[in-house]
Amino acid sequence: MAEPRRTWKQVLSRFLLLDLIKGLLVTFKYQAPRHCYTEQYPLVRPKVAERFRGAPRLNLDPETGESLCIACNLCAVACPEDLITVVEAVREYVDHEGKVKKKRVLVDYTYDTSRCMFCGHCQDVCPTYAIELTQEFELAIYRRKDFVWSWEMLEKGIEQPIYTR
């Protein structure tokens, strides 16, 4: 296929290095401070979205202060990595009419964040919104065994690191 001949305009623009100069002008204009796009991380924490899948947390009922978890084991079944362990027991209690009834209660709950891929299946499947992946993303710890979060830690949450400088 015959290639088209160069026009005079093309010859002149190659000759005067216009292609290089145009590129230089683009990068030059980016030096204005209003173009700066980065955040200074430890001083300014990024705002993450509401649906962000971060650190897990077991929610408490705001009125009674008890755990919302009903020990249904659905989150453990839904997890692709099998890292949630729900230990339940059936306890007897006396209701307001005086009858003895049985209720399933949660005895222990562990969550292994080292294998968690934060897929969110556990929070999707929970019927009472007990387990929730919050907006915390600073999950680094110093010892490997601290990765397995106990029930108490799941309710309290991880400490947010405070950077002094």
Next chain:
Amino acid sequence: MHKPEIAITGERVLAAREMVLNMGPQHPSTHGVLRVILKLDGETVIDLDCDIGYLHRGVEKICENRTYVHIEPYFDRLDYVAAVSNDLCYVETVEKIAGIEVPEKARYIRVILTELQRIASHLLWLGTHAMDIGAVTIFLYAFREREEILKIFENYFGARLTANAFRIGGLQYDIYDGFEEQVRAFCRILPERLKEYETILNENRIWLQRTVGIGILTAEEAKDLGVTGPVLRASGVKWDIRKAFPYEVYDQVEFDIPVGENGDTYDRYLVRMEEMRQSRLIILQCLDKLKKLHPGPVMGKVPKIIRPPVGEVYHSIESPKGELGIYLVSNGTSFPERLRIRPPSLINLQALRKMAIGHLVADVVALIGSIDIVLGEVDR
């Protein structure tokens, strides 16, 4: 262990002028852990072999031991640059074999997210390709655009990279308030930013010298090797699965497929830049159609435990890298019998040998970048 062989026709002894150079797994520009063994005559490449497998995680075997719902997060980790496309392929395959209907609104949202992901993947490709050839600033600019897309993703399904975006039968979340504004704002700034990248690169004589005529792959060779995606289209073959076997709602939106002529690196660059613009048009059309469908259901009727009937199905989509296909064999239980992934990057990588022979070592780096591979997909 695979011992890479370098085919030497005739003699087995290296002549005095030839040198075997190892661009090892740890290398600043092989886009992941890829080992390329080059046989060089001075600086010219005479032969080339790729040694892969450094990122093999056994995803296909893992999937045989998980239920269909559990498998979905693993697919994000294949082509980790374009996670949403992988999810799309998987949920469509399962919906195909199990016969699950997806509501129309969910289809439109899926297409919007997939096309956004295509733009994000091409932006990352642009940044790394330009950085390999030396223009480092484009890398930072492209990531700034990609950041906008990732913010939309984070607002929508909660994660930026490992999406877990779709569910079998539809979507987990409905769109949030402000979704349309955010996507439209992004579509507004995209063309001018693309224009800036083109100003820096398109006519730059150094860029032209590095990419025009490098790595020519003719249409016949491309079809013989089985490459797909932008590499195939840049060689002159007009083939796009979105047009050939339309899935989701691609048959209801209008868009063009850019086709190159020479099959060199410059054409692959132009084809991908144009694809970003076409994706933007698709997104705008889908947003208009979505306005009429909102509010509506986003999840179809899905059985509690998915047990597809016994059978096999192959379904493929046009991912940003090429044709991503899944071949699923079901034995009636809730675990798949065999899940085989057709990785576009692995098959496109075969073209590297054909393209690189005869060029210099510096061109091999440009070529690996221009094929656009992701090692997560190559090795699974």
Next chain:
Amino acid sequence: MELFWAVWNNPIVSEYILRRLPTIVIVLFVILTVAAYLVYAERKISAFIQARLGPMRVGPYGLLQPLADALKLLSKEDIIPARAERSIFVIAPMISVVASLVVLAVIPFGPGRATITDINIGLLFVLAVSSVGVLGIILGGWASNSKYPLLGALRSSAQMVSYEVAIALALVGPLMFAKTLSMVGIIEAQMTDGIWYVFYQPVAFLIFLVGGLAETNRAPFDLPEAESEIVAGYHTEYSGFRWALYFVAEYTNIVISAALATAVFLGGWHFPGMARLVEPGTWPYALLAVLVFAAKVFAIVYCFIWFRWTFPRYRYDQLMSLGWKWLIPAGLANILVTGAVLVVAQQWGLVEAVRTDMGERLVSVWPWGKLFLIVAALLVSVPTVWITLAVINRRSADFNLRVQRQIRLPERGEEEVFAEV
């Protein structure tokens, strides 16, 4: 003790060593700090170009970053590869640094005592001694006993040697006007003429800039250091302070290239109207001169940094062909044309030889002489150089490169025929 006083009072020692000592100390101190802060400037400027902020944590706005880097490098483990040639491995960075620093002796920072010394072959001295720096690179690459540094060192040395020819040819143009090789003399010639030589020799300035970029392994010509294939080139095996020495040498070379360009093309420490502002011969004048010189050098260094972060990299064979087939013919053509123009101008009385107290200079007559020379530069030398380059390179790939807009968007409604499904 007597020997000590004999040496101290010796006229040669007192003239060339003792009187210059304060200047030497100040220049060394300032230039080494400038080299360190050039790294900081590069990081900041490149960050602004890339829409980010650069070093901000160490000290206010990151100003103490070079200090932190220097301390870190000093405290690193000194690794010498086991099979490396030990003594040469140790000496190579020292050769590079010394070659860069010795050149500073003749760079004209300012009038009078601001310059360390003035040799009457100053320019030749600069070119010769900076070539010795190439030796440091070759030895460093070879002594590392490893494939990648060897490749990088050989490439880098070939590149530097080729572009030195181009630089030297580019410098001959202004020398025809100045008629002296002394650096102070060249500046004085521009003062006498009242115009900077960049207006008479735009082509030579461009060649010098491009050659300077290639000399210092920067910008589009940094393949020997490029991360892409040969990891880090000749300084792959160097770590800690030895690596820092190579980098001091590189950044000092950048400053020296910029200083040469300033002195020869941009009028050095002089700008027109300076004598009216401050009384010449006093120390405020010298201070102003040094500041003007520093500003011009910084402008050129800024251009170096700007080019590095905008342009992609040349491949090695394209780089060598650019040096030999484009810059050297351009330099030669420029010399021929400048010579012809000067002869014609002297015939017509537009340019005359003027005797100053330092030597003879060629000065153009105001206003017609200057106008003639500037117009001749634009209308005669630029097209001649271009025609020469076009004739020499008419068959080469990069001359015939066109922008190929070859992707096509099939029209809507076109029958979608897919070949061989």
